Amino acid sequence: xxxxxxxFGGTSVADxxxxxxxxxxxxxxxxxxxxxxxxxxxxxxTTNQLVKWCxxxxxxxxxxxxxxxxxxxxxxxxxxxxxxxxxIGVEARSWQGWQIxxxxxxxxxxxxxxxxxxxxxxxxxxxxxxxxxxxFQGIEPGRNRITTLGRGGSDLSAVALAAALKxxxxxxxxxxxxxxxxxxxxxxxxxxxxxxxxxEMLELASVGAKVxxxxxxxxxxxxxxxxxVLSSFEDKPGSLVVDEDEIMExxxxxxxxxxxxxxxxxxxxxxxxxxxxxxxxxxLSDANVNVDMIVQNIGEDGNTDxxxxxxxxxxxxxxxxxEKAKAELNYGALIADPDVTxxxxxxxxxxxxxxxASTMFKALSEKGINIQVISTxxxxxxxxxxxxxxxxxxxxxxxxxxxxAP
Ligand code: ASP
Ligand code: MG
Numbered sequence: 001x002x003x004x005x006x007x008f009g010g011t012s013v014a015d016x017x018x019x020x021x022x023x024x025x026x027x028x029x030x031x032x033x034x035x036x037x038x039x040x041x042x043x044x045x046t047t048n049q050l051v052k053w054c055x056x057x058x059x060x061x062x063x064x065x066x067x068x069x070x071x072x073x074x075x076x077x078x079x080x081x082x083x084x085x086x087x088i089g090v091e092a093r094s095w096q097g098w099q100i101x102x103x104x105x106x107x108x109x110x111x112x113x114x115x116x117x118x119x120x121x122x123x124x125x126x127x128x129x130x131x132x133x134x135x136f137q138g139i140e141p142g143r144n145r146i147t148t149l150g151r152g153g154s155d156l157s158a159v160a161l162a163a164a165l166k167x168x169x170x171x172x173x174x175x176x177x178x179x180x181x182x183x184x185x186x187x188x189x190x191x192x193x194x195x196x197x198x199x200e201m202l203e204l205a206s207v208g209a210k211v212x213x214x215x216x217x218x219x220x221x222x223x224x225x226x227x228x229v230l231s232s233f234e235d236k237p238g239s240l241v242v243d244e245d246e247i248m249e250x251x252x253x254x255x256x257x258x259x260x261x262x263x264x265x266x267x268x269x270x271x272x273x274x275x276x277x278x279x280x281x282x283x284l285s286d287a288n289v290n291v292d293m294i295v296q297n298i299g300e301d302g303n304t305d306x307x308x309x310x311x312x313x314x315x316x317x318x319x320x321x322x323e324k325a326k327a328e329l330n331y332g333a334l335i336a337d338p339d340v341t342x343x344x345x346x347x348x349x350x351x352x353x354x355x356x357a358s359t360m361f362k363a364l365s366e367k368g369i370n371i372q373v374i375s376t377x378x379x380x381x382x383x384x385x386x387x388x389x390x391x392x393x394x395x396x397x398x399x400x401x402x403x404x405a406p
Contacts, residue, residue: 005167
């Protein structure tokens with residue numbers, strides 16, 4: 001007998017038939033004698049609509065009220081899933097984030113989970129009840145307000161719950177049947193990976209592989225939660241995210257990811273003095289705007305250009321902050337370009353192999369694709385290119401690293 005957290009994404013609960021399908025899958029595990037807790041997302045499309053409403057009313061809306069709005073999607077699906085389970089004879093009840101509680105910090109819109117009170121859920125699971133937990137939601141105890149964990153946050157809810165409940169496995173059911181070398185919609189010859197290390201998955205997720213939310217992988221790695229990604233529509237083995245030691249042959253490049261959610265900001269003619277980077281990036285980080293790639297050009301006549309990328313959704317906020325600080329920062333011009341894509345190649349074998357970056361640059365130059373910004377980490381090389389070249393670049397790289405399926 002195992003204890004399993006089963007998480008179902010938005011497409012898996014998109015309508016009543018699919019919710020019935022979820023209930024059947026849960027019942028199968030319960031009938032096999034396992035203790036099961038379920039985590040669900042909102043119906044697909046719902047959260048996008050809720051976010052859009054907030055943005056349409058005001059691009060710089062109050063993040064606390066945003067959370068009140070976007071947390072509603074999961075309230076609907078937990079209730080429906082509990083009803084569907086009860087209808088086929090499975091004892092179940094719904095739980096919203098605040099009822100458990102899933103306690104978070106106060107970073108509304110992308111809160112971090114501080115702790116989860118798991119005892120009551122464990123007690124009920126031991127008695128045969130299936131808790132159906134709302135993904136994405138938490139509560140911030142200081143002001144007693146609802147928080148959400150950032151887009152795709154139900155994955156984080158599931159992993160955090162698996163850790164709190166000391167589950168043997170966290171199964172993430174989704175509309176793809178595993179983790180691929182790259183997006184199969186762009187590269188039909190992408191291959192499914194049986195296993196991938198936490199670290200690679202973390203890098204891939206952080207650069208746009210949408211299968212798992214980045215922070216969920218971070219937590220899985222830290223808490224050593226075994227994660228399985230599998231299809232909620234087909235009975236096929238999925239991909240396992242595990243410790244590096246469980247992977248025999250370390251590939252130089254395991255996968256290629258891309259992110260269209262980037263925007264490039266350039267500050268022209270910034271005075272080249274100590275402290276200027278701190279004065280630019282301090283206020284952005286205070287406003288919870290994540291800055292990713294950064295390049296500072298060589299100074300000329302005491303001035304320099306500073307280019308960096310932010311999440312595209314944060315671009316209005318970043319522009320607002322920098323425009324307000326124009327006099328203080330004393331820069332010449334602010335140029336924002338939302339039409340960029342970041343493409344990354346990832347592999348743990350990079351630690352011990354040279355030439356990964358040069359293969360990338362060569363493959364892109366052969367297709368005439370200009371590289372705007374480059375960044376690297378121990379197991380990753382990323383480039384920023386014009387959004388129009390996304391597909392071409394991903395395909396060229398998949399071939400260049402020998403990842404195409406035969
Ligand atoms: N419904 C939330 C979102 O779309 C959380 C999730 O689905 O993981 O971001
Ligand atoms: Mg998701």
